[in-house]
Amino acid sequence: MALRKLKYTHVPVWIKLRHLPVELWTTDGLSTVASGIVKPLYPDSITQACTRLDFARVCVMLDISSKLPRHVIIMIPLENGGESACKVDMEYEWLPPKCTSCHSLGHATSACVLHKPQNRLLLSMFKNRSMWLLPPRTRPLTLHLSLSRMRQLWNRML
Known part of the structure; x- marks a missing residue:
């Protein structure tokens, strides 16, 4: 579902x-x-x-x-x-917090998870090679990937 x-x-x-x-x-x-x-x-x-x-x-x-x-x-x-x-x-009397970035109710634009730099992976193209750079963060990012998905990502990097 x-x-x-x-x-x-x-x-x-x-x-x-x-x-x-x-x-x-x-x-x-x-x-x-x-x-x-x-x-x-x-x-x-x-x-x-x-x-x-x-x-x-x-x-x-x-x-x-x-x-x-x-x-x-x-x-x-x-x-x-x-x-x-x-x-x-x-x-x-009350207005719901509205995000102008993702156009949804419940949070302000300043609190939008989709548009915070510390929650995004930045893709940098350098000499026709893709390189993933992680921006500085205060807490580690946790990704839960399956083994097959990890192999797909690894093969793309090579």
Whole structure:
């Protein structure tokens, strides 16, 4: 059985909407504001009950490949026919660590095992001969190879 790493493209995240106009403190209003950026899922119970009015908290489905805006501008219609611009700040409570090198979640680029120099074998071509060089390391690299695989590698070197 072969195991494969799952590639996630969307992840649920809680966001705080600050400076939200009172007119938008409804399920439809919160959905409208959040859907301008991401796919809204549901507000938390305190936001629904309107017991905390300094920010609204909404769970959204975030596309990990998209850029994350820090605010959204809402145009609110006025009674005289004009519009008023309102800036709603977005605060992401938690974002999963994302590697831009291997495009996966769970670790930052600085911690990517695939791109650390001490974890790679460097191939140097010198006078049409292949020579394997091991970079300096703090701990030894352990490779588990079968005898037949070792012979194949040895025959290539000769």
